[in-house]
Amino acid sequence: MPEGHTLHRLATALDEAFAGHPVRVSSPQGRFAESAALLDGRTLERAESWGKHLWVHFGHDDLVHVHLGLYGRFDVVRDAASVPPPVGQVRLRLVRADAGEAASYADLRGATACELQTSAQRQALVDRLGPDPLRADADPDLAWQRIRRSRAPIAGLLMDQSVVAGIGNVYRAELLHRHRVDPFRPGASLRAARWSEMWADLVALMADGVRTGVIRTVRPEHLDVAEVDDPGRQSYVYRRAGEPCRVCGTRVRTRELQGRNLYWCGRCQPRFRSRALQ
DNA sequence: ATGACATGATAAA
DNA sequence: TTATCCTGTCATA
Numbered sequence: 001m002p003e004g005h006t007l008h009r010l011a012t013a014l015d016e017a018f019a020g021h022p023v024r025v026s027s028p029q030g031r032f033a034e035s036a037a038l039l040d041g042r043t044l045e046r047a048e049s050w051g052k053h054l055w056v057h058f059g060h061d062d063l064v065h066v067h068l069g070l071y072g073r074f075d076v077v078r079d080a081a082s083v084p085p086p087v088g089q090v091r092l093r094l095v096r097a098d099a100g101e102a103a104s105y106a107d108l109r110g111a112t113a114c115e116l117q118t119s120a121q122r123q124a125l126v127d128r129l130g131p132d133p134l135r136a137d138a139d140p141d142l143a144w145q146r147i148r149r150s151r152a153p154i155a156g157l158l159m160d161q162s163v164v165a166g167i168g169n170v171y172r173a174e175l176l177h178r179h180r181v182d183p184f185r186p187g188a189s190l191r192a193a194r195w196s197e198m199w200a201d202l203v204a205l206m207a208d209g210v211r212t213g214v215i216r217t218v219r220p221e222h223l224d225v226a227e228v229d230d231p232g233r234q235s236y237v238y239r240r241a242g243e244p245c246r247v248c249g250t251r252v253r254t255r256e257l258q259g260r261n262l263y264w265c266g267r268c269q270p271r272f273r274s275r276a277l278q
Numbered sequence: 279a280t281g282a283c284a285t286g287a288t289a290a291a
Numbered sequence: 292t293t294a295t296c297c298t299g300t301c302a303t304a
Contacts, residue, residue: 003285052286070286071298089298110298112286161287168285215285238285259292260286 002068004166005209007049008134012210013076014047014056017096017104024095028086035116038062041097051132051165053125056094061118064092065125069112076106129165133203134210140199147187147195154190155183155262166206170238173263174217175202177236183257183264185272222246237263 025039045057054066054074066074083095083105092108108114117125130146131138146163147154157163158172167175176183179198181190209215218234224246227234236246241254245265254263 006285067286069297070284071300072286073298091297112288112297159286170285172285261284 002052002070002072003168003171003206003209003215004049004051004132004134005206005213005215007052007054007068007166008206008210009213010054010074010076011047011049013078014044014074014094014106017076017078017106018044018094019046020044021099022097024093024097026093026095028090028093032092032114035064036092038116039064044094049132050126050135051129051161052168053129053165055117055122063117063119063122065113065115065117065122066092066108066111067113069110072109072111074106074108074111076104078104080105128162130161130163132165133199133206134166138203140195143199144192144195147190148192150187152187153184153257154181154187156258157187159258159260164202167202169260169262170215170235171202171205171217173238174215174236175205177265177269178217180268182269182272183262186274189272189274218246237265239263 021044022041023044024041025036027033027036039058039062042058045059047054047056049055052067056064056066058064068074079102081102083103086093086107089109090107091111091114093105095105096103131140131142143164147157150157155172155176158167158175159169175198178201179194181194181198205215205217212232214232215235216232218236222236223234237252240252241263242251244250245252245268248265248267250265250267252263253266254261256262
């Protein structure tokens with residue numbers, strides 16, 4: 001589930017479990033062992049996220065940079081009765097060192113990135129990221145300046161982390177459907193007002209994702225109550241290829257775009273034709 | 279047991 | 292564009 005909301009939640013969870021406390025740091029799997037040894041026993045100052053990136057600050061310019069990639073996960077367990085032996089490939093394990101018998105712990109698995117960084121390295125990375133809708137200081141105009149100047153399809157631009165940080169395949173597909181935007185439309189063909197609406201919606205959707213831990217994009221009137229699966233996890237088009245659109249009933253379409261599956265409704269999101277081509 | 283697939287990103291061709 | 296990495300889960304055999 002790692003889109004931006006997941007990382008934002010994770011930063012909060014890590015803060016609540018560890019911030020201000022000494023932490024045992026280890027790498028049961030071994031791939032982060034050297035850095036873990038360096039950090040072991042030190043105080044975890046805070047955790048923060050920007051888009052899909054997470055940093056855990058240990059002071060003295062030592063940060064752990066984490067990127068979950070497609071299937072990484074970071075499980076945070078608070079006040080466990082006991083800390084269980086690691087299951088599977090645990091790249092990084094944090095355990096509160098000052099909590100006696102009951103202790104909070106966190107296990108990282110499958111991450112694309114788990115590496116020691118300096119604050120300068122963090123800054124260099126952040127400089128390459130677009131605004132994160134979950135950050136209060138995010139400036140949607142920075143994204144807009146990129147979009148309005150690009151002939152690339154808006155579906156690709158939305159997934160480009162240097163345009164907007166934190167959108168993944170689900171928010172991308174769902175946002176475009178909610179705004180009836182053709183995924184293949186060049187960024188430059190959008191109008192500023194449309195982007196303002198999309199950004200505001202994105203902020204609300206992702207904030208909901210942070211609250212609930214789930215991506216919920218379907219408005220109540222479009223929810224299928226009869227559907228057996230969890231109504232909280234319904235989508236308009238994401239991973240619904242061939243199924244009827246929740247709004248108009250047309251079969252949801254899918255196509256690979258830049259190596260990722262794209263989903264859209266050909267009727268709700270009709271093909272954009274530029275005036276220049278007519 | 280085996281294979282396909284996944285809410286990601288990068289480097290090489 | 293393609294290959295590659297990281298790990299877990301689910302469907303199929």
